[in-house]
Structure formats: C-alpha cells, structure tokens
Amino acid sequence: MKPLVLVALLAFGAGPASADELRRVAVIVGANRGALGRESLRYSYADAMQVASVLVEAGQFAKGDVHVMQDPEPQAVLDELDAQLQALGSSPESLLLFYYSGHADSAALYPAGHALSFARLRERLESRSATVRIGIIDACSGGGWTGAKGMYPTPPFAVDVPLELTGEGSVLIASSSGVEKAHESEQINGSFFTHHLVAALRGAADTRGDGVVTLTDAFAYAKERTVRDSAAVADPQHPSFAMNLRGRSDLPLTRVAQAKTQMELSESEGPLQLIHLGSGLVVLEVPPGKRTIKLSVPPGHYLVRRQVNNGNYSREITVEPDKSVSLDEHDLTLSPFPHEGSKIYASGVDSWPLSVNDRPLTLLSGMAEASVGLLIEDDPAFNAFPSTPTVGGFGRPTALAPGLRYGVTDRLTLGIGAPGGICIGSNNCEAISANLALTGMYSFWNGGPVEVAALASAGYDGTQNFPLGAGATVRFGGGRLVSLQLTGMLTREVTTVSNPSGWWIVRAGALATLQAAEPLSFDLGADLYDQLLSGAPQPRTIPLVAGATWAVAHRLDLRAQLQFRNLLTSGQYGPGDYRQFGFFVVFRP
Numbered sequence: 272m273k274p275l276v277l278v279a280l281l282a283f284g285a286g287p288a289s290a291d292e293l294r295r296v297a298v299i300v301g302a303n304r305g306a307l308g309r310e311s312l313r314y315s316y317a318d319a320m321q322v323a324s325v326l327v328e329a330g331q332f333a334k335g336d337v338h339v340m341q342d343p344e345p346q347a348v349l350d351e352l353d354a355q356l357q358a359l360g361s362s363p364e365s366l367l368l369f370y371y372s373g374h375a376d377s378a379a380l381y382p383a384g385h386a387l388s389f390a391r392l393r394e395r396l397e398s399r400s401a402t403v404r405i406g407i408i409d410a411c412s413g414g415g416w417t418g419a420k421g422m423y424p425t426p427p428f429a430v431d432v433p434l435e436l437t438g439e440g441s442v443l444i445a446s447s448s449g450v451e452k453a454h455e456s457e458q459i460n461g462s463f464f465t466h467h468l469v470a471a472l473r474g475a476a477d478t479r480g481d482g483v484v485t486l487t488d489a490f491a492y493a494k495e496r497t498v499r500d501s502a503a504v505a506d507p508q509h510p511s512f513a514m515n516l517r518g519r520s521d522l523p524l525t526r527v528a529q530a531k532t533q534m535e536l537s538e539s540e541g542p543l544q545l546i547h548l549g550s551g552l553v554v555l556e557v558p559p560g561k562r563t564i565k566l567s568v569p570p571g572h573y574l575v576r577r578q579v580n581n582g583n584y585s586r587e588i589t590v591e592p593d594k595s596v597s598l599d600e601h602d603l604t605l606s607p608f609p610h611e612g613s614k615i616y617a618s619g620v621d622s623w624p625l626s627v628n629d630r631p632l633t634l635l636s637g638m639a640e641a642s643v644g645l646l647i648e649d650d651p652a653f654n655a656f657p658s659t660p661t662v663g664g665f666g667r668p669t670a671l672a673p674g675l676r677y678g679v680t681d682r683l684t685l686g687i688g689a690p691g692g693i694c695i696g697s698n699n700c701e702a703i704s705a706n707l708a709l710t711g712m713y714s715f716w717n718g719g720p721v722e723v724a725a726l727a728s729a730g731y732d733g734t735q736n737f738p739l740g741a742g743a744t745v746r747f748g749g750g751r752l753v754s755l756q757l758t759g760m761l762t763r764e765v766t767t768v769s770n771p772s773g774w775w776i777v778r779a780g781a782l783a784t785l786q787a788a789e790p791l792s793f794d795l796g797a798d799l800y801d802q803l804l805s806g807a808p809q810p811r812t813i814p815l816v817a818g819a820t821w822a823v824a825h826r827l828d829l830r831a832q833l834q835f836r837n838l839l840t841s842g843q844y845g846p847g848d849y850r851q852f853g854f855f856v857v858f859r860p
Contacts, residue, residue: 302373375410482528634678
C-alpha cells in the first residue's frame with residue numbers, strides 16, 4: 272500500500288512559443304527506501320521510469336533532458352533542480368517538470384528515507400527561471416495539496432499549452448483526498464493512479480481523436496480507473512483536481528499524433544484492453560464507443576483484447592520501432608483465454624510474459640511450472656574407453672532432469688527437482704549439482720530494473736552427501752534488452768545424516784541474458800565453486816554455460832544449452848574436456 276499525490280504547478284509567459292523554441296527538461300525521482308517507520312516500497316522506481324518513458328515518447332522531451340534519480344539524498348534533488356533552472360534561464364521559453372514517487376507526509380518528501388520539505392521544493396517549482404513549471408508528486412495524503420475532495424469544474428475555452436506556451440497560472444491534482452491512502456499493486460508493478468495517468472498520456476484518454484491528450488482528459492481517465500481499482504483491493508481513492516490558469520482552463524500534456532512509434536485502433540464497440548505480452552500487464556484501456564484512436568506505446572508484442580459475456584476476443588500485434596501499425600476491432604477473434612471478470616489485473620498463465628528478461632524472479636501466485644530436461648554427457652573417459660556400454664541408446668551417458676515449481680505468493684516460490692539429472696540405465700552420469708533438491712526463493716526487493724531474492728535449498732547428491740545452502744540472487748536490467756543476474760550461495764556439504772561432519776562451499780555465479788526478440792533469448796553464465804575449508808574433495812564446477820530459450824507460447828518454453836564443465840579448471844584430458852548438452856521443455860499448466 273502506498274499513499275499517492277499528484278501536484279502540478281505551472282507558470283506561463285506572456286507570449287506564445289513554437290515547439291522548436293520550447294526547451295523541455297524533466298527531473299524524475301523514484302524513492303523506494305522506507306521512511307517514517309514504513310516498509311520500503313517496491314514500485315516507485317518503476318513508476319518513475321514509466322513517466323520518463325511517456326515524456327520522451329509522447330511529450331516531446333529529448334531523452335538527454337530527462338534526468339532520472341533513484342533514492343537520491345534531498346540536497347542532491349535540490350541541486351539538480353537548481354542546475355536545470357539555471358540552464359533554462361537563458362531559454363526564451365522553457366518547461367521544467369519535476370516528478371517524485373515515494374513516501375511523504377504533510378510536510379515533506381522522503382527520498383533515500385530523509386526529509387525534503389515541501390517549502391524548499393516549492394521555492395524551485397515557483398521559480399520563474401523556467402517559463403512553465405510542473406510538479407508531480409506520487410506520495411501521501413494527496414488532497415492536502417489541493418484542499419479538495421473532488422474535481423472543481425472551470426469554464427472551458429481553447430488552450431494549446433504547455434507545448435505551445437501562453438498564459439500563466441497553476442494546476443493542482445491529487446490522487447486521493449487529504450486523509451486517504453493510495454495504493455501500489457503487484458499486478459500492475461506500480462501505483463494505480465500513476466499507471467492510469469501514463470496510460471492516459473499514451474493516448475487512451477484522447478476522446479476527440481485528434482492525437483492530443485490534455486490535462487483534464489488525463490485526469491478524468493485516471494480518476495475513474497483509480498477509484499475502480501483501489502476499491503477492488505482496499506478503501507477507494509478519490510482523486511481531486513483544482514486549476515487556476517489565467518485565460519485558460521486546460522492544457523495539452525502529450526501529442527500522440529507526433530510520436531515516432533504509434534498504434535492505431537479502430538474501435539466499433541469496445542472497450543478494448545492493450546496487454547503487453549512481454550510483461551503480462553494491461554498497458555491501457557480504451558473506453559467503449561466508436562472511435563479511431565492513436566496510441567504511443569513502446570515497441571513490443573501486444574495482445575488487443577475485448578472481454579464480453581460469451582468470451583474474450585483478441586489478436587496479437589507487433590509494434591516495431593519508429594513505425595505505425597493499425598488494427599480494427601472486427602479483426603479480433605474468439606480467444607481460448609478465460610474471462611477474468613471485472614478485475615483486469617489477474618494473475619495466472621494469461622498474464623505470464625513471453626520475454627525472459629521481463630519475467631519476475633518468482634512465479635505469480637498460484638502458478639505451477641513443470642520442466643523436464645534430457646542431459647547428454649560428452650565425457651572424455653567414455654571417448655578413451657569406447658568399450659563402455661552406451662546408455663539409453665544415445666551412445667553417451669544420459670540423464671533426465673525433472674523439476675516442479677509453484678508460486679505460493681507473488682514473492683515466494685517453492686520447487687523440487689533433480690537439476691543434476693537422474694541417470695537412464697546407469698550410474699555413470701556425472702553429478703552437476705544435487706540429484707534431488709528442495710528450493711525456495713523469496714523476492715524481497717523489486718525496484719524497477721533491480722530485483723533481489725533470497726534463496727534456500729536442501730538436497731541429496733546420490734553419494735551420501737546432503738548439501739544445505741542459503742544465499743541470494745540479484746538481477747539488474749529486468750525488462751530490458753540485456754539483463755545480468757548475480758547469485759551467491761553458501762553450502763554445507765553434510766556427509767551423512769548420522770554424521771553431520773562435512774565441508775563448506777561458497778558459490779558465486781553470473782548469468783547474462785540477451786533478449787534477441789520477444790520470444791527468443793540467449794544467455795551466457797559462469798557458475799564457480801570455491802572451498803572455505805581444506806581437506807574437502809575437489810568441488811564440482813560448471814564454469815561456463817551457453818543457452819537459448821524460445822518461448823513458444825504463454826504456457827510453453829523450449830531450451831537448449833551447452834555446458835563446458837571445467838573450461839577454467841583443467842581436467843585430466845585438458846580444459847573443456849567435459850561437456851554436456853541439455854534440452855529442456857518447460858510447461859505452465
């Protein structure tokens with residue numbers, strides 16, 4: 272649960288400015304760190320990245336002018352604002368946007384868990400060094416900023432700001448009243464209001480079909496869905512709105528029609544949902560009605576879906592960089608996916624992502640994942656003694672590696688399997704890890720591109736050894752083209768149950784993954800062991816693993832990998848003498 276506030280303070284110059292003359296700069300802060308005796312947040316970094324993306328893709332901000340900070344100290348935030356205001360002071364027309372997502376109270380924000388007073392922040396947001404100043408604060412007790420419990424209507428008249436600047440004034444928006452809490456959700460990986468606000472700015476709130484989303488368009492869209500979704504999980508939030516623009520009652524925030532990458536949907540009835548298949552999230556919802564709407568969405572593979580009483584109609588669509596793609600509602604076909612009811616952010620196989628780099632470290636709640644692998648040894652001892660009998664008809668020692676995992680919650684996953692393989696017809700297979708292993712993984716930090724999970728395992732390796740281990744894994748760059756996963760484990764190799772004497776092994780592993788396409792990824796990993804106590808047997812190693820994973824469908828993955836068992840530590844027959852080929856099928860029922 273995370274309280275949420277959105278505040279916008281704007282001041283306008285007297286004369287208009289063209290888009291080419293207007294300089295736009297954004298300072299965006301995500302603060303996950305706990306403050307005020309509260310737990311750390313999970314999705315403030317992700318909220319900040321979503322806002323940064325929509326500003327670049329649809330808000331006409333240059334990428335180099337969008338500055339993202341993660342849990343900076345309060346003084347670093349003020350210094351960055353001062354530096355940008357000083358730089359904008361020489362521009363004839365300029366816009367400064369400040370965004371914060373994190374903890375707050377009635378007097379301060381808390382980046383890095385430390386107080387940044389609203390008074391010091393207001394000094395920057397009210398500075399006339401920038402022609403336009405916008406402040407967006409995603410934090411606690413939002414209504415306290417606006418003094419409102421709802422939206423105050425104002426007389427409508429034409430406006431074309433901030434992308435073309437005229438007039439002056441202020442706008443304040445809050446996602447909740449002064450005493451309400453707002454919420455972040457594991458099912459959308461962010462805060463309800465910010466999620467829907469970003470969807471609105473991507474074009475979902477363009478009710479006129481002109482490719483422009485105004486402030487009131489975005490607020491009305493986000494308010495309706497925030498009330499709906501927050502009421503489904505806890506006490507509802509009631510966003511509020513107050514605006515005082517001299518000579519104007521509205522302003523455009525994004526121009527979707529000018530975005531380089533676009534999707535055009537022709538809707539005859541609706542409502543339509545756009546689901547990103549790389550993350551399983553509902554990116555946006557198009558309200559019911561007859562319209563043609565332009566959307567600015569990141570490149571990727573999507574599912575357009577319409578839910579009706581007799582089932583779901585859907586069609587997959589691919590958005591390529593710097594290209595436009597169109598889809599008509601009449602092109603949707605009846606889908607085998609079940610109806611999810613009124614709550615659109617459902618867990619389960621329908622929302623399981625295709626993209627490997629987008630997948631969380633832990634399974635979704637209630638999801639099961641079964642796998643089976645065929646391991647084929649290329650053993651130099653077998654080559655040196657060809658009279659060794661073949662096993663399983665493959666001409667090499669072979670083993671099966673079954674596994675089963677289950678998501679107890681979205682954070683906790685339990686598993687059981689034989690990662691080292693069960694020999695087929697022989698005991699000549701070389702053990703890779705425990706022949707039987709019970710594992711647990713608990714995700715305790717998911718800060719946008721950084722995920723951290725705790726690990727625990729207990730196993731039996733078939734040689735009277737019972738390894739017991741604990742550690743952690745960290746992944747950087749989840750959801751991006753390249754990710755890096757680092758794992759550390761401390762294992763106690765108990766020799767027998769009756770005799771608990773044994774030795775300690777520390778493990779350090781690294782795995783880099785390249786998402787070559789939405790369903791296809793390549794990975795390269797090093798997995799090394801090192802002894803802490805002398806006198807123990809030589810630890811088993813898998814120094815280098817190269818693999819490829821193809822997500823055939825939501826429920827099915829195919830994987831192939833090649834392991835060089837001792838590429839870095841020379842064996843009897845030279846470096847890289849032990850090799851193993853692995854072929855895996857992963858199924859999510």
